[in-house]
Structure formats: C-alpha cells, structure tokens
Amino acid sequence: xxxxxxxxxxxxxxxxxxxxxxxxxxxxxxxxxxxxxxxxxxxxxxxxxxxxxxxxxxxxxxxxxxxxxxxxxxxxxxxxxxxxxxxxxxxxxxxxxxxxxxxxxxxxxxxxxxxxxxxxxxxxxxxxxxxxxxxxxxxxxxxxxxxxxxxxxxxxxxxxxxxxxxxxxxxxxxxxxxxxxxxxxxxxxxxxxxxxxxxxxxxxxxxxxxxxxxxxxxxxxxxxxxxxxxxxxxxxxxxxxxxxxxxxxxxxxxxxxxxxxxxxxxxxxxxxxxxxxxxxxxxxxxxxxxxxxxxxxxxxxxxxxxxxxxxxxxxxxxxxxxxxxxxxxxxxxxxxxxxxxxxxxxxxxxxxxxxxxxxxxxxxxxxxxxxxxxxxxxxxxxxxxxxxxxxxxxxxxxxxxxxxxxxxxxxxxxxxxxxxxxxxxxxxxxxxxxxxxxxxxxxxxxxxxxxxxxxxxxxxxxxxxxxxxxxxxxxxxxxxxxxxxxxxxxxxxxxxxxxxxxxxxxxxxxxxxxxxxxxxxxxxxxxxxxxxxxxxxxxxxxxxxxxxxxxxxxxxxxxxxxxxxxxxxxxxxxxxxxxxxxxxxxxxxxxxxxxxxx
Numbered sequence: 001x002x003x004x005x006x007x008x009x010x011x012x013x014x015x016x017x018x019x020x021x022x023x024x025x026x027x028x029x030x031x032x033x034x035x036x037x038x039x040x041x042x043x044x045x046x047x048x049x050x051x052x053x054x055x056x057x058x059x060x061x062x063x064x065x066x067x068x069x070x071x072x073x074x075x076x077x078x079x080x081x082x083x084x085x086x087x088x089x090x091x092x093x094x095x096x097x098x099x100x101x102x103x104x105x106x107x108x109x110x111x112x113x114x115x116x117x118x119x120x121x122x123x124x125x126x127x128x129x130x131x132x133x134x135x136x137x138x139x140x141x142x143x144x145x146x147x148x149x150x151x152x153x154x155x156x157x158x159x160x161x162x163x164x165x166x167x168x169x170x171x172x173x174x175x176x177x178x179x180x181x182x183x184x185x186x187x188x189x190x191x192x193x194x195x196x197x198x199x200x201x202x203x204x205x206x207x208x209x210x211x212x213x214x215x216x217x218x219x220x221x222x223x224x225x226x227x228x229x230x231x232x233x234x235x236x237x238x239x240x241x242x243x244x245x246x247x248x249x250x251x252x253x254x255x256x257x258x259x260x261x262x263x264x265x266x267x268x269x270x271x272x273x274x275x276x277x278x279x280x281x282x283x284x285x286x287x288x289x290x291x292x293x294x295x296x297x298x299x300x301x302x303x304x305x306x307x308x309x310x311x312x313x314x315x316x317x318x319x320x321x322x323x324x325x326x327x328x329x330x331x332x333x334x335x336x337x338x339x340x341x342x343x344x345x346x347x348x349x350x351x352x353x354x355x356x357x358x359x360x361x362x363x364x365x366x367x368x369x370x371x372x373x374x375x376x377x378x379x380x381x382x383x384x385x386x387x388x389x390x391x392x393x394x395x396x397x398x399x400x401x402x403x404x405x406x407x408x409x410x411x412x413x414x415x416x417x418x419x420x421x422x423x424x425x426x427x428x429x430x431x432x433x434x435x436x437x438x439x440x441x442x443x444x445x446x447x448x449x450x451x452x453x454x455x456x457x458x459x460x461x462x463x464x465x466x467x468x469x470x471x472x473x474x475x476x477x478x479x480x481x482x483x484x485x486x487x488x489x490x491x492x493x494x495x496x497x498x499x500x501x502x503x504x505x506x507x508x509x510x511x512x513x514x515x516x517x518x519x520x521x522x523x524x525x526x527x528x529x530x531x532x533x534x535x536x537x538x539x540x541x542x543x544x545x546x547x548x549x550x551x552x553x554x555x556x557x558x559x560x561x562x563x564x565x566x567x568x569x570x571x572x573x574x575x576x577x578x579x580x581x582x583x584x585x586x587x588x589x590x591x592x593x594x595x596x597x598x
Contacts, residue, residue: 033271033279036343037416039433041114041169044410048428049446050365050584051409058406059112061370062105063120071131073099074143078135089374089394096393097151099143102132103162104400110165110172111407122170129166132159133178140185152189153206156182158400160214164221179218183227194234197255200304207258209236212265216272231269241266244281249288252308256301257326260289260333267340279344286341289334290355296522296533297540297583297593298334298359299325299380312527318383318594325380328398331364332405335412342415342424347469349496353424354474356412357538360425361449364405366584376402382593384551388586414442420467422498426454426515438464440505449517449537449582450566456511467502470513475537477520483512519558519569521597530597534558534580541580542591543573550574554598 046052068084073093075082090096106128113121136142142159144152159182167175194208215231218224235241240262243250251259263285270278292309293300300306302317302324317324338356347353367377367388374394381388391398414431415422421435426448432441439461446454456468472480474496482489482499489511493499501511517537523529534541534557553574561569561580569580583593 033274034343035346035417036422038339038343038411039414039416039431041111041407041410042117043433044413044429044431045115046409046427046429047443051360051427054365055112055406055409057369058403059116059118059121062108062112062403063124065105067124067127067131070102070105070128071135074102074132074135077143077145078137080135087374087395089396091374091395095395097155097397100151100155100158100397101395101400102128103155103158103160104404106132106162107158107165108400108403108407110162110169111404114169115407115410122172125166125170126172129163129172129175129178133174136178136181136185140181141189142182142185144186144189150205152186153191153208153211156186156190157211157214160211160218161404164214164217167221176222179222179227180224183218183224190230192233194236196236196239197258199253200255207262208234209240209262209265210258213268216265216268220272228272231265232273235265235269236262241269241278241281244284244288245277247284249292249309251285251288251293251306254306256304256306257329257333259306260300260330260337264333264336264340267337267344270340270344282337282341282344286337286352286355290351295324295382295524296535297325297362297380297382298355299327299330299363299382301325301330310526312525314525315528315531318524322381322383322386323379324382325363326398327363327367327377327380328402328405331359332401332408334359335364335405335408339411342422346417347422347498350471350474350498351496353471354496354538357425357473360409360412361538362540362583364402366582366586367402368587370399370402374399384592384594385545385547385590386592387588387590413444417467417469420469420502422469422471423456424471426471426513435460435466436464438462438466440464440466442468448515449539452515452517454513454515456513458505458509458511459507460505463504463506465502465504467500468511469498469500470511472497472499473515473538475520475535476515477518478516480516481512481514485510486512519561521557524594531594532557532597533594539567540583540593541569542583542586542593543571543578543580543595544586544589544591546573546578546590546592551592552596554596556598557595 212231219227307313375390378391476495521532
C-alpha cells in the first residue's frame with residue numbers, strides 16, 4: 001500500500017471521468033435484467049436546494065473526523081501504536097461493535113469524492129484504507145476477534161463496501177489484494193451457512209443475509225469465485241425470498257432494517273444470477289412495505305420490528321414507543337431498494353420513484369445534524385409533542401449509513417435508458433451523460449417542493465433525437481402542465497406516469513413542468529382511518545408546539561389551512577392557531593405528526 005500523496009493525487013484526478021460504479025452495479029450485466037442504467041456518481045452534481053445543503057454540510061463533517069481516532073481501535077487490536085483519543089460509544093475496543101463504521105466512512109468519502117471531484121475526499125479514503133491495511137497482520141484478522149465481536153458478518157460487510165468504493169471511486173491502489181486478505185482472515189469466523197435473525201434482540205445478532213450484495217461485487221472486482229460462493233450461500237431464500245416470490249408476507253415480527261437491506265442483496269442476486277425469483281421478491285416486498293408497514297413519512301419498523309398488518313399496530317405504536325423508524329439505516333435500505341426496482345424493469349408507473357421521493361424528503365433529509373462528540377441521529381419519532389434527539393450512545397450504526405445515504409443523493413435523480421433519460425427526482429442539479437452517441441448536459445432549476453415549477457435546460461453536444469421521461473407523480477390531484485420553449489406540450493399529463501417527451505433537441509432547449517401540489521391526508525392504518533398525517537405533494541407537514549394533552553382534538557384537515565409564508569400554514573386547532581411546517585424543516589421545535597380528522 002505504499003503510495004506517495006503526489007502519485008495518489010495523479011491517479012484520483014482521473015476519477016471524475018473514469019467508469020466508477022458502486023457495489024450495486026454488476027460487471028457485464030445483461031441489458032434485459034437492467035433496462036435502466038444507474039448513472040455514475042461523477043455524472044450528476046447537486047447544485048442547490050435542501051438536499052445539496054445537507055450533502056455539503058455532512059461532507060464537511062465527515063472530512064473533519066480524525067483519521068487517527070477512526071483507526072485507533074484497529075491499531076489497538078493489532079498491538080500497534082494508537083495515537084488519538086478514544087471514539088467512545090459503540091466504536092471502541094470495549095464497545096458494542098468495535099470499529100464497525102470504518103468501511104462506511106471510507107465508502108461515503110469515496111462516493112462524495114467521485115461526485116464532487118474533491119481530492120480531499122479521495123485522500124481521506126486513501127489514508128483510512130492505508131491505516132486499516134497496516135493493522136491486518138499476518139493472519140489478516142484486524143478488528144475481528146471471536147471472543148469479543150458478536151458482529152463478524154456485519155463488520156466484514158462494511159469492510160468490503162469501503163474497499164470496493166475506495167478502489168473503484170477513489171482509485172486507491174491495492175484494494176483488490178485487501179479484499180482477498182480481509183475475506184481470508186474472516187473465513188474461520190464466518191458461519192458455514194446463512195441464517196436468519198428473529199426480532200430486534202434475539203440471538204444470533206449477526207446477519208449473514210445482509211452480505212451477498214457486497215460479496216457478489218467483491219467477486220466481480222477480484223475475480224475470486226469464493227466471494228460469489230458465499231454470496232449464494234448467504235442468500236436468505238427459504239425464509240425470505242422464496243416466500244416473497246410466492247407473494248407471501250414474511251415481514252411480521254422480523255427485524256426491520258436488516259431484512260429491508262437484504263432486499264438489496266436480492267437485487268444484486270437478480271443482476272448477477274439472472275433468477276427472476278429475486279426480482280419478483282423485491283417487487284412484492286415493496287408492495288408489502290408501502291401498503292402494510294409504512295408510516296406517511298416513508299418510515300417503518302417501530303421498535304425496529306415489522307408489525308402485523310390489519311391490527312392497528314402502527315397507530316398503537318404512537319403511544320407505546322418513541323422509536324418509530326431507524327432513520328439513516330432504514331432510509332439507506334429504502335432508497336437502495338427503490339433504485340434496484342427502477343433499474344430492473346421499464347417503469348410502468350411512478351410508484352417506486354414516488355416512494356423514493358417520500359423517503360428522501362421526510363426521513364433522511366430531516367435528521368438531526370451530528371455533533372462533534374460522536375452523537376448521531378438514529379430514530380425518528382411520530383408520537384405527539386415530540387422532538388428530534390440524538391441516539392443515547394455515541395457512534396451508532398446510523399453514523400455509517402448516514403454518510404452513505406446522503407452520498408447517494410445524486411444516484412436518485414436520473415436514470416439512463418436506451419432511448420434517453422428518466423428524470424425521477426426534482427431538485428437543483430446537473431447531469432452530464434451520454435445518450436446514444438451524443439454528450440448531453442441537462443440542468444435542473446427549481447425551488448420544488450416550496451413551489452410547483454421545475455425548469456430543465458437541455459444542452460446536447462449536437463442536435464439529437466431522444467426522450468426525456470418526466471415523472472408525473474401519483475399524488476397529483478390536478479394534471480401537470482409541460483411546456484417546451486414556452487409552448488404547451490400538454491396540459492393533461494396523467495398522474496402516476498412517466499411522460500415521454502421525445503423530440504429533436506438542440507442546445508438551450510427549455511422544458512417547464514408545473515406540478516400542482518395540494519394538501520391531502522393519509523390514514524395511519526386501515527384500523528384507524530381517522531388518524532391522519534397531513535401531506536402536500538411528497539412532503540409531510542407537522543404541527544409545531546401542540547401539547548400532547550391537546551393532540552386528540554379533531555381537525556377538518558385539510559380544508560381550513562391558510563398560507564402563512566413559504567411552506568408554513570395555519571389551522572385552528574384546539575382553540576389556537578396551529579402552525580404546520582414540513583417535517584424535514586424541524587430542528588429543535590416540538591412537533592406532532594398525526595391528527596384526528598374531524
């Protein structure tokens with residue numbers, strides 16, 4: 001791993017134009033398995049809006065973390081000098097999962113570096129990999145110790161994704177060798193066969209079934225068939241994928257996040273093996289999650305456990321727990337699932353993209369920003385008169401998925417297709433990609449969802465014919481309007497479809513899209529239809545500073561709402577004028593998410 005800083009910078013400078021794909025992407029996958037193409041990190045940049053604001057704030061946060069502190073527990077386990085303060089919480093030598101997040105921090109930095117072209121991100125990924133590599137020792141075991149680490153599979157999985165992204169996105173040298181070494185060092189500790197995890201706390205804690213996605217990717221990156229063998233071995237077929245493919249429901253009582261992220265292993269298995277069982281399982285899982293498990297925010301799994309449908313358990317959880325959604329982890333699973341679903345079939349409607357948007361705006365975008373002491377967001381709470389808090393222990397699992405989920409924002413906005421480009425998310429951004437044999441730059445200007453207007457500016461390198469597939473959200477209550485260069489293309493674009501705008505494009509062509517957002521309510525579950533969340537477009541609105549004792553007052557939502565400013569509305573509630581704002585804009589205020597409809 002010896003590599004000078006100058007040599008490394010020369011290599012990483014090519015990352016922006018290199019073919020640099022993450023672990024979700026198969027080598028040589030057939031187009032019939034993935035008719036839509038997930039764009040490279042380097043092809044899309046965020047140029048403004050709330051997602052960009054959070055993205056760049058968290059980029060700075062993770063860049064500022066001390067490398068010595070991050071690698072300290074690894075050096076301690078290896079018997080090497082270990083400068084720097086202890087991390088504390090989950091991460092330390094005596095913590096719940098020692099050193100668990102290192103691979104995710106490397107992954108997040110590599111992904112952000114690939115999108116922004118910032119050498120600082122690539123250098124950090126390089127230095128952390130180098131520090132990690134020095135701790136492997138002759139037996140290649142590093143942090144893993146069977147007598148103290150109950151999470152071998154979990155930790156190895158994070159090592160794999162960090163090394164994969166460092167190698168492909170940051171061009172860190174030697175990662176192929178390190179992948180093989182990490183795997184060899186872990187083999188004696190890995191279970192011979194996959195196994196399920198039941199509930200939140202029942203052993204075995206470790207989760208073999210989360211590993212196949214990165215094991216398949218490691219096999220592709222290294223050419224080592226042993227990774228693929230273990231990937232197939234660890235797929236949770238009998239208990240999970242087979243049942244989902246038969247349109248059964250395996251979710252009730254299961255640990256929520258680990259089974260949701262296992263669906264990404266199903267997506268990767270479909271791309272790698274071609275077995276339609278995994279594609280069909282993902283599709284049925286999405287229907288179950290969104291129709292029977294999901295809060296209006298897009299979150300699920302109160303107390304980290306999937307509920308039994310049709311018993312009113314989502315409503316009951318409002319008064320029995322404050323741990324309603326494991327947010328950074330759950331959002332990582334939900335957004336990855338949506339991208340696999342979008343890629344593995346030509347979209348027949350906008351359901352996958354609509355839910356992707358819902359999850360992004362109402363869960364991950366709204367988390368509390370981490371502090372400098374290792375305190376991170378973990379759970380979202382939907383109980384009355386609540387607030388956003390940090391997790392009780394420092395450096396939890398969500399500190400790793402937070403940076404990965406946000407680093408993936410650029411992947412959610414556009415998808416490539418043989419005939420053009422799909423626009424799946426509306427946010428200020430720029431995509432530079434190849435459509436057929438033409439270089440195309442598309443710029444998106446908008447204040448959505450503050451207002452309803454989206455502008456797309458198309459700049460092909462030469463005149464060319466292709467399609468822009470524009471998402472017309474399923475939540476629209478009035479038709480969308482599309483204009484091209486000021487002329488109406490359609491004033492009646494159907495909700496829940498991708499409108500194919502196919503024409504000969506020239507530099508400077510402008511597409512204007514009007515998406516009229518109106519308020520509506522959504523019931524928490526089928527047993528409690530009059531307990532509702534307030535939605536406007538993709539965004540959940542909550543009431544500020546309504547005491548819990550007043551939370552049962554009935555409201556005629558949404559009929560009497562009055563605008564009080566951008567994304568602020570008032571309604572007479574429990575004898576006062578209540579103020580409603582987006583959940584993602586809540587910082588330190590107390591808020592109420594569900595209301596009784598009058």
